[in-house]
Amino acid sequence: FTFLLLVVVLYWVVAVLGLIEIDVLDFDIPEANGIDINAEQGLNSANVLAGLMLRFGLHGVPVTIILSFIALxxxxxxxxxxxxxxxxxPEGLFSLLASIPILLGSLYISVMITAALIKPLRPLFKKASQETVKRVLGQTAVVKTSRVDNSFGEATLEDGGAGLLLKVRTDGSASFSKGDRVVLLxxxxxxxxxxxxxEDDFAGS
Known part of the structure; x- marks a missing residue:
């Protein structure tokens, strides 16, 4: 867990610096009845992982937050x-063998605690996402990451408060650099x- 926690801390430091996206590890988890992890066919590793996360209640908030809580x-x-x-x-083999159930038990308890903590947060994330989409289209944001292209990038939008951090993409080969102003279409x-x-292309369109 020390190694995992160090990785999580390093990830957040790098994300704050704008070198990677905040939710780079996120993926969509279908509704609870959308996946049967006991099915014998048609499941890949991503579906199995999503099914397990649903079973333990680890859904509805960014995966990076879930992993951070579990690591901590x-x-x-x-x-x-x-x-x-x-x-x-006693030191030796017995102590080494005892560390295995300690590790697994700690993992299970941390997952249960994380699931309990994020449960009341799910409606907040869902509502915030829906409201954000309605009011940001057509507004101007500033590129936060080192680049924005058709597969990577984030931009910040001033909303009168702490600001919104949004995942943004371009069409084709177009790209932007940190500090560029872009319009959300x-x-x-x-x-x-x-x-x-x-912003210039939007004004001229």
Whole structure:
């Protein structure tokens, strides 16, 4: 869990710097009745993972937040269990074998805690997403990431508060750099992205 927590911290640092997208790990999870993880055919690894996340209640918020909570709670639980338990266990093979159920148990408990914490957050994320789409189309945003093209990019939109961070994409070979001003033209629900063009092109259209 120490390694996983370090990876999570590094990810958030890099994301804040604008080098990767905040929700780079996110993927769409269908409704609870949309996947049968017990089915023997037609399932790939992504569907199985989505089904397991549904079963444990890990859905409705960005995957990066879910993983961050699991890493944090897993590390805390594992640390205290090892601190208080390993000292009374004999060193050697027995201690090594005992670490396996400790790891699995910490993972399970951290997943349950995470599921309980994100449950009241799901309606907030869903409502915020729907309201955001309605009011941002046609507005101008500023590119936050190092680049924006047809497969990568984020832009910030001033909303009078902390600002909105949106995933944006271009058409074809068009691209933008950090600091460029772009206009949000269209929302792609499947990919949760906005198609953008430059502010100059929008003004001349």
């Amino acid at each position: 709670f897993g590390w805390v639980i594992c640390y205290y269990v090892v601190h208080f338990l390993m000292g009374i266990l 269209e929302y792609n629900k499947e990919e949760n992205t906005y198609r953008v063009i430059s």
